Amino acid sequence: MTDTKYTRKDFVSDQEVKWCAGCGDYSILAAVTNALPEIGVDKKDIVFVSGIGCSSRFPYYVDTYGVHSLHGRANPIATGIKVSHPNLSVWITTGDGDSMAIGGNHFIHLLRRNIDVNLIMFNNQIYGLTKGQYSPTTPLGQKTKTSPHGTIEHPFKPAELVMGAEGTFYARTVDTNPKMMKEIFIEAAKHNGASVVEVLQNCVIFNNNTHHNITDKEVRDDNQIYLHHGEKMIFGKDSNKGIVLEGLKLKVVTVGENGVTEADILTHDAKDKDGTLHYLLSRMSLPDFPVAMGVIRSVDAAVYNESLEAQIAEVKNLSKIKNVSDLVNSGETFTL
Amino acid sequence: MNVVEVEKIVVKFAGDSGDGMQLSGTQFSDTSAIGGNDLLTFPDFPSEIRAPQGTLSGVSGYKVHIGEIDIYTSGGAADILVAMNPAALKFNMHDLKSGATIILDSDIFEPKNLLKAGYESNPLEDESLSNYTVIAAPITTMTRTILKETGLDTKTIDKSRNQFASGILFFLLNRNLDEGIKFLQQKFAKKPELVKSNVNVIKGGWNYAYNLQLIHTTYRVNPNLNKKGKFRNITGNIATAWGLMAAAEKANLPLFLGSYPITPATDILQELAKHKELGVKTFQAEDEIAGVISAIGASYAGSLGVTSTSGPGLSLKSEALGLAVMTELPLVVVDVQRGGPSTGLPTKTEQSDLMQALYGRNGEAPMIILAASSSSDCFDFAYEAAKLSLEHMTPVILLTDSYLANGSELWSIPDISKLPAIKPPLVKENVEGGYQPYLRNPKNLVRNWAIPGQAGNQHRVGGLEKNDVSGSVSHDPLNHAKMVELRAQKVEKVADYISKQTLNGPKSGKLLVVGWGSTKGAIFTAWNQLKNEGKIISSTNFNYIMPLPSNTEEILSGYDEVLVCELNNGQFVNYLRAKFPKIHFTQYNKNEAQPFMVSELVEKFNETLEAL
Numbered sequence: 001m002t003d004t005k006y007t008r009k010d011f012v013s014d015q016e017v018k019w020c021a022g023c024g025d026y027s028i029l030a031a032v033t034n035a036l037p038e039i040g041v042d043k044k045d046i047v048f049v050s051g052i053g054c055s056s057r058f059p060y061y062v063d064t065y066g067v068h069s070l071h072g073r074a075n076p077i078a079t080g081i082k083v084s085h086p087n088l089s090v091w092i093t094t095g096d097g098d099s100m101a102i103g104g105n106h107f108i109h110l111l112r113r114n115i116d117v118n119l120i121m122f123n124n125q126i127y128g129l130t131k132g133q134y135s136p137t138t139p140l141g142q143k144t145k146t147s148p149h150g151t152i153e154h155p156f157k158p159a160e161l162v163m164g165a166e167g168t169f170y171a172r173t174v175d176t177n178p179k180m181m182k183e184i185f186i187e188a189a190k191h192n193g194a195s196v197v198e199v200l201q202n203c204v205i206f207n208n209n210t211h212h213n214i215t216d217k218e219v220r221d222d223n224q225i226y227l228h229h230g231e232k233m234i235f236g237k238d239s240n241k242g243i244v245l246e247g248l249k250l251k252v253v254t255v256g257e258n259g260v261t262e263a264d265i266l267t268h269d270a271k272d273k274d275g276t277l278h279y280l281l282s283r284m285s286l287p288d289f290p291v292a293m294g295v296i297r298s299v300d301a302a303v304y305n306e307s308l309e310a311q312i313a314e315v316k317n318l319s320k321i322k323n324v325s326d327l328v329n330s331g332e333t334f335t336l
Numbered sequence: 337m338n339v340v341e342v343e344k345i346v347v348k349f350a351g352d353s354g355d356g357m358q359l360s361g362t363q364f365s366d367t368s369a370i371g372g373n374d375l376l377t378f379p380d381f382p383s384e385i386r387a388p389q390g391t392l393s394g395v396s397g398y399k400v401h402i403g404e405i406d407i408y409t410s411g412g413a414a415d416i417l418v419a420m421n422p423a424a425l426k427f428n429m430h431d432l433k434s435g436a437t438i439i440l441d442s443d444i445f446e447p448k449n450l451l452k453a454g455y456e457s458n459p460l461e462d463e464s465l466s467n468y469t470v471i472a473a474p475i476t477t478m479t480r481t482i483l484k485e486t487g488l489d490t491k492t493i494d495k496s497r498n499q500f501a502s503g504i505l506f507f508l509l510n511r512n513l514d515e516g517i518k519f520l521q522q523k524f525a526k527k528p529e530l531v532k533s534n535v536n537v538i539k540g541g542w543n544y545a546y547n548l549q550l551i552h553t554t555y556r557v558n559p560n561l562n563k564k565g566k567f568r569n570i571t572g573n574i575a576t577a578w579g580l581m582a583a584a585e586k587a588n589l590p591l592f593l594g595s596y597p598i599t600p601a602t603d604i605l606q607e608l609a610k611h612k613e614l615g616v617k618t619f620q621a622e623d624e625i626a627g628v629i630s631a632i633g634a635s636y637a638g639s640l641g642v643t644s645t646s647g648p649g650l651s652l653k654s655e656a657l658g659l660a661v662m663t664e665l666p667l668v669v670v671d672v673q674r675g676g677p678s679t680g681l682p683t684k685t686e687q688s689d690l691m692q693a694l695y696g697r698n699g700e701a702p703m704i705i706l707a708a709s710s711s712s713d714c715f716d717f718a719y720e721a722a723k724l725s726l727e728h729m730t731p732v733i734l735l736t737d738s739y740l741a742n743g744s745e746l747w748s749i750p751d752i753s754k755l756p757a758i759k760p761p762l763v764k765e766n767v768e769g770g771y772q773p774y775l776r777n778p779k780n781l782v783r784n785w786a787i788p789g790q791a792g793n794q795h796r797v798g799g800l801e802k803n804d805v806s807g808s809v810s811h812d813p814l815n816h817a818k819m820v821e822l823r824a825q826k827v828e829k830v831a832d833y834i835s836k837q838t839l840n841g842p843k844s845g846k847l848l849v850v851g852w853g854s855t856k857g858a859i860f861t862a863w864n865q866l867k868n869e870g871k872i873i874s875s876t877n878f879n880y881i882m883p884l885p886s887n888t889e890e891i892l893s894g895y896d897e898v899l900v901c902e903l904n905n906g907q908f909v910n911y912l913r914a915k916f917p918k919i920h921f922t923q924y925n926k927n928e929a930q931p932f933m934v935s936e937l938v939e940k941f942n943e944t945l946e947a948l
Binding site: 013015042043044045046047049052059060063064065066067068069070073075076077078079080081083084085087088105106109308311312315316318319321322323324325327328329331332333334335336 | 565
């Protein structure tokens with residue numbers, strides 16, 4: 001924790017930013033550097049870690065400690081940093097190829113262990129740095145350079161993997177909403193445990209407008225719902241649509257129609273340990289539903305790095321062995 | 337009864353995987369150590385946990401070589417074999433000295449078991465064992481009789497059969513039975529009923545041998561008077577783990593191991609996991625890659641990052657090793673070699689990862705390669721690997737192998753306070769003029785190390801080529817050429833900081849025999865034998881592979897022939913040929929995934945000398 005008052009500028013590095021003009025990554029960078037002064041951590045204690053891909057150039061552009069590692073390997077680097085030095089605030093920037101394909105294994109295990117790091121996944125549904133191949137999140141049937149006749153692979157929804165691995169924090173946001181991004185990054189930083197923030201991000205060159213049905217000005221109010229813990233799930237241009245639970249399924253209703261009142265609308269409980277509703281919310285997709293934004297799940301659970309420190313403290317307290325000399329001279333020895 | 341004094345003896349314990357041969361072997365080796373013998377042990381077991389009982393594929397063995405003289409190998413053919421079933425006998429017949437003593441359980445030599453072992457007739461009844469002294473005791477019957485009143489079930493009772501054999505062995509070797517009993521008391525401290533039963537059985541075995549007067553000659557191996565001080569029996573894997581812990585303590589850095597279970601390296605992970613009392617952090621990763629990568633992360637943050645593995649795991653770690661080379665971070669990789677390629681022979685020994693260690697990466701990616709040469713010097717070389725890695729800011733691969741890892745020997749316990757200092761090039765906070773990640777010490781070309789948590793030293797490292805000094809990303813052709821050269825020179829310069837190569841025998845002559853790593857004991861013993869026979873021969877063993885010691889060419893020059901002996905198809909000899917094209921190298925290779933036997937080396941050395 002720090003008392004130092006930072007501004008955005010304190011986190012801007014001297015490196016020239018080399019993303020394509022119009023890339024959604026710029027707004028994510030701006031939102032992160034806007035959020036960092038408000039998380040209460042001294043900048044000497046912040047580390048940004050990445051794998052490979054456009055998103056993974058991120059650490060060069062923030063003036064903190066950073067590691068730009070190997071394709072898919074940001075999570076184990078971050079794990080090594082956080083577990084060995086738990087006082088550090090560790091951030092991962094990654095993409096849909098980096099963390100859903102080559103790093104998929106590390107992704108689920110990071111969540112299963114619940115290591116206290118913050119992971120921002122830039123999901124543009126394409127491989128950008130290798131120039132336009134389909135990724136594990138590319139919609140079925142989309143034509144790309146490696147699927148000239150359309151993909152025949154069912155895509156992952158990153159949220160489903162997070163829920164499946166019993167991740168403790170999942171939020172979704174869009175690169176076109178700086179205010180929402182900043183709020184969510186701050187929430188992710190506050191969460192004790194592994195936080196995943198999926199940013200629906202636009203690749204202006206190889207997959208332009210992939211999220212436009214969600215992000216365009218004309219449709220966004222009807223096609224997004226920004227969930228807030230403890231608040232009613234209401235959305236729409238006229239703020240009169242809402243989500244209700246009918247049997248085991250969610251349903252969109254309009255307040256004032258068919259006798260529906262605001263009281264019928266679900267209240268968002270991000271802290272419910274049972275992730276069933278979080279799972280349903282995270283799966284909502286167009287055209288039947290709005291896409292859920294905001295902190296969908298944020299629950300308390302044992303944190304790996306804290307459990308490890310606790311074990312060490314306990315064992316240290318009980319053991320007679322205080323150094324390596326004690327150890328090598330302990331047990332069965334023979335004096336000849 | 338005669339007591340014959342012998343200067344060394346090899347005992348082999350063999351039975352089914354569940355027969356407790358490791359326990360009997362450890363009991364015998366520990367009590368030998370207490371009795372003052374030098375010793376070396378070598379377990380030899382199948383990779384299946386419990387292969388079908390009574391079959392050849394299920395035979396598990398434990399060899400113990402003890403001596404009044406210094407012992408450097410696990411010994412050649414056995415002087416005494418303890419065989420708990422026909423398969424164990426059959427499996428070990430090739431590895432027995434003529435006239436050896438065989439202690440066996442006659443109860444088990446019945447048709448069903450003979451068939452399982454592939455015997456057409458009962459070796460106890462035909463003439464096939466006439467060259468051996470056979471002590472055929474009804475071990476199963478006797479053990480069950482002794483424990484009849486205990487109320488233990490037959491399965492538990494039969495697990496004590498090994499102690500009946502141990503009792504006979506203790507009598508045969510004039511060993512102090514009290515020490516064997518003490519071992520059992522410690523081993524089963526938490527299960528008093530098992531202490532009682534096993535003690536009764538070992539006494540029963542001893543009495544059986546004494547009363548029946550079956551044994552006309554017994555043996556005694558006197559204490560080794562060269563061994564003075566405080567010792568313990570230690571395996572290579574435990575010694576490796578402790579060496580790493582000692583280095584971290586000396587460097588005043590936290591120790592972090594990121595690892596994934598793999599035979600025969602897993603003991604290192606298990607041992608380090610035990611030592612939270614000293615702050616050791618172990619992370620059992622989801623795969624080999626996450627193991628090494630997490631260690632690199634820990635090093636970046638200011639720990640001594642370590643990963644442990646075996647050949648297949650090292651293959652998976654290759655890309656990460658390149659990252660450690662590029663980021664110039666400390667990283668110790670312990671590769672406990674096993675038979676390869678692919679899954680190969682997981683529980684057997686081989687030296688076939690050398691080329692992988694030296695060259696198995698993309699790009700020009702040199703790093704330090706060390707090889708330990710005995711179970712106990714795994715401690716020294718693990719310590720040295722960590723020291724060089726931290727002081728030279730480079731990954732280091734330490735090669736051990738299954739033979740060293742699982743084998744044990746007496747280790748003279750060092751004074752930890754007297755181990756050499758370890759001084760990593762850590763900078764202070766707020767480096768004047770700004771921290772430059774690739775600013776180097778001109779003497780050894782080592783970069784300075786800043787770690788997160790230090791104010792003012794924020795910097796980024798990564799796998800992309802970096803600009804000299806500043807460390808920003810660079811694709812400049814001349815900068816790349818310079819950085820390739822700097823990384824290579826940095827590793828070459830380590831030669832100025834390591835021991836010189838030593839030599840046994842004359843500095844020039846007809847024949848120099850060369851080994852590296854774990855073959856040291858066998859090659860030295862064979863060399864010593866020839867020297868004692870008056871032959872002129874020299875030998876040397878390498879622990880520093882990359883870089884080689886600075887006097888290597890000098891050591892290797894001056895002989896008509898340099899014979900390089902290794903447990904692979906010629907990896908070290910080809911490395912030496914490339915480095916020293918003027919020297920005449922020949923090679924002796926064994927690809928049986930077993931250590932060298934002294935006898936085969938002696939034969940090869942004699943043959944070579946005669947041909948020169």
